[in-house]
Amino acid sequence: MRAEGKEVWVLVPPPLPSMYGFLPGIGDIQAEPPHGVDPQLVFFFDSGNLERSGNAVRSIATHATIINVDHHPSNTRFGDINVIDPNAAAVGQMVMEMLDHFGYPITPTIATNLYVALLTDTGGFRHENTTPRALEDAARLARLGADPGRIATQVYKMRPETTLKLSGLALATMRVEMDGRLAWAKVTRPMLKEANAAMAESEGIIDTLNSIAGLELAILFKEVSSDLTKISVRSRGAVDAAALCASFGGGGHIRAAGAEIEKPMDEAVRFVLGAAKEAILAAATQL
Numbered sequence: 001m002r003a004e005g006k007e008v009w010v011l012v013p014p015p016l017p018s019m020y021g022f023l024p025g026i027g028d029i030q031a032e033p034p035h036g037v038d039p040q041l042v043f044f045f046d047s048g049n050l051e052r053s054g055n056a057v058r059s060i061a062t063h064a065t066i067i068n069v070d071h072h073p074s075n076t077r078f079g080d081i082n083v084i085d086p087n088a089a090a091v092g093q094m095v096m097e098m099l100d101h102f103g104y105p106i107t108p109t110i111a112t113n114l115y116v117a118l119l120t121d122t123g124g125f126r127h128e129n130t131t132p133r134a135l136e137d138a139a140r141l142a143r144l145g146a147d148p149g150r151i152a153t154q155v156y157k158m159r160p161e162t163t164l165k166l167s168g169l170a171l172a173t174m175r176v177e178m179d180g181r182l183a184w185a186k187v188t189r190p191m192l193k194e195a196n197a198a199m200a201e202s203e204g205i206i207d208t209l210n211s212i213a214g215l216e217l218a219i220l221f222k223e224v225s226s227d228l229t230k231i232s233v234r235s236r237g238a239v240d241a242a243a244l245c246a247s248f249g250g251g252g253h254i255r256a257a258g259a260e261i262e263k264p265m266d267e268a269v270r271f272v273l274g275a276a277k278e279a280i281l282a283a284a285t286q287l
């Protein structure tokens, strides 16, 4: 890609989720710059820290000028210039402001990409960050050529059958405890085989669990190997999911977090549920 006579590379650390394959311009994205080139200026977008960006970018960043554009409140301000806006629902909104400021037109291609940033970072305009500003920016992008119906189909309605089959098998193991405050389910390796699915396809199951009325905490247990179990945690109540997962060596956000437990599935279930129930009771007494 060339911009005003200068070579520009758009780099994203792999793997790039296949659902984004429809984005205009995605073919220009590379995992690392071509061999032998030495970029002098690096823009980071939506990267809370330097570590998230992958090895190739990190090695350039040691001597290039870094411009860090982000909306994570926890951003480590690793850039030479830091543009941080925690009130932006998506970094795409910040990019929109920058294009306006520097007088670049927003083409239908740009509008489509920025709309996807807004759509996905607001969880399909459902998370708490779905502000009037987010909806106004989305409306403007739709006017400039983004097609909300087509984009929603591409992002949310292109799942393979195997993903739904796996989801069905996992949800059949669902247990609801503590008078509906805690729900959990399992994804086992035999289920992956039966559904002919990969573990990555289990990503949406935790959000289905988390849709139960009145729930406080949802936990999905994923059997990675005979002695490693991953957990995904969602909290809608007083429990800090990040703190709960940190107690197992994991982390994340207050409402969504995860951890890796070096135990077989059944042991991990007993271990984590014990701590989760304690956390629910402790959080309730603190209110």
Ligand SMILES: [Mn+2]
Binding pocket: 046, 071, 089, 090, 091, 121
């Ligand atoms: Mn983001």
